[in-house]
Amino acid sequence: MEDLHKSTLESQEVGWDGGRVVAAAKAFFRRSAFLSNYLIAFLLILVLNFTLPRLMPGDPFQAIYGEEALLAMTPQLKAQLVERLALDQSMGQQFLAYILALAGGDLGHSYYYNQPVLSVILDFLPWTLLLTGSALVLSTLLGLFLGIESGFRRGRHLDKTLLASLMFLNGFPDFFMGIVLLLIFGVVWGLIPLSGALTPYSGLVGLPLAIDILHHLIAPLAALVLVRVTSAYLLTRNTMITTLKENFILAARAKGCSEGKIKYRHAGRNSLLPVVTATGLSIPQMITGALFVEIVFSYPGVGLLLYNSLLTRDYPLIQGILLMVTVVVLAANLLVDLLYSRLDPRVSHAR
């Protein structure tokens, strides 16, 4: 009797050997189907990058490089670039040339900086990574903490205040939050630097340098965190509210667990997984938020670079930045997807 019971249970899980093979094959197809979403998305950006300048009326060369660049260009250079972009050949060959150049790490040439696009972007990228990374970590931790405290006290004064004020903050667009912080702390009180990521030519090293960097980072970081903390907070709060109704919380209470332990060990822990996932999925928004905030604070990251390239109409640079950001975003999302199915056994079985 017991044996029979056990075997039916097992067969539901993985089944006999043949079933296991089928399941593995299915899992493989599912995995590849979901990988292909990212591939399709990436291809679409490539195609857009390729076709948009060529769809513009007039000389595609002008659209690719922008009018300003043409003024400073010698005929020899132009001929050389036409050959490199294969502009005198068919569309198919042009696309092939474009893909091959990309595969070789050639994102084009920025006429404004007179450098390869890739090396310009790499100069600016570290500051964006610093800003985005710290904002992600900080807003998640803060959201978890506030969400747990708030959900635990649902309907009470602290909960209501937190909910209303965080919902209110979330309504601000990041760049306006940045402007407000810049005006109050920078322009009126003079507490924070108005631009840059570190004091130029200060010759600082070690700890003073770290403090200087932090001093420049704090306002843009605060702007991002204040606006973005709400999603982690709301998710944690919702999970807390539903988890606190579960029987195991009652059991924990019955056996005399302290409030703090119930809050963090029993209930709070359950919101960790959804929040971590949501954090991963919010990476694109965080990056785009950072792009805007950087502009406000003249923080020398990719966002400021994008803004300047839009102003100077440095089209190769615009394209390069957007392609680069796409790659980062897609890679981050893919990683989260893979990690998530590892972390949560229910997902890899149920999907």
Place this chain on the structure above:
Amino acid sequence: MHVSVWREVARSNAGKAGLLLIGAMVLLAIFAPLLTPYGPRENTTTPAFSRPSGDHWLGTNDARQDIWTQLLYGARTSLSVAFGVALLSGFISVLIGGTAAIFGGLYDRFWMRVVDATIAIPDVIVIILVAAYLRPNVFFMILLLSALSWPGGARVIRAQTLTLKERMHVSAARTFGAGPSHLLLRHIIPDLGPILVATMIQDARRAVFMEAGLSFLGISDPSVMSWGKMMQYARVFTYLEVWKWWLLPTGIALSITLIGLSFIGFALESALDPRLREREVGHDGGI
């Protein structure tokens, strides 16, 4: 049963606040020409950078234009984009999500693959890229934003339609010989109401944000009056005192619109999620 959702939104504090804010903003936008004697691009005789006064409630900008007037006309742009995107994207969501759920099979799988792939695209980046070349006006902006925002809604609508499809009255209609279009129009769409509105409000919120963001980056149609553009111009003059009546009110107007929409959305979502409904605090089980 579905009537109570609307009532609950109107009764909740967040819902009330949101409706109030958006209602006020819509009124300001509609009656803009009556609320100001100037045109949005009219160069008045008042000197540039004047302080707020009886003639100019928010002073004038660097080109002697009335800032209050520009604010009102900016509301028109923001709200038309929001409204347009909500309608168009909501329409596509229902069309694709609803039919995918009803027909099922290969058709369903095809559209869900399209939805999955489109959701994987970082939309802000695509929008910036396209806008950098094409400098979209209001109409084109609506098309562009809708093209990227319908998949989320379609997925939600599909899931909801799948559950509605199994309801008793729908099966009853089917046994009486109702076709797919009749089922969708008469039995399913009316019941989709609250969820559809929730996704539309989310789309509208994103649309307002993106329109302001693109104008702030300087890549929207230069002839359209917009809050984002006002902030882009005003930001240059932070060393003067003008930010107090130029930059701040514009940002606040934008934030009020966004906050209003997210309050309504939040109220709707908590009314839709039975687990979060305020009424049943403490007790679950029972009815």
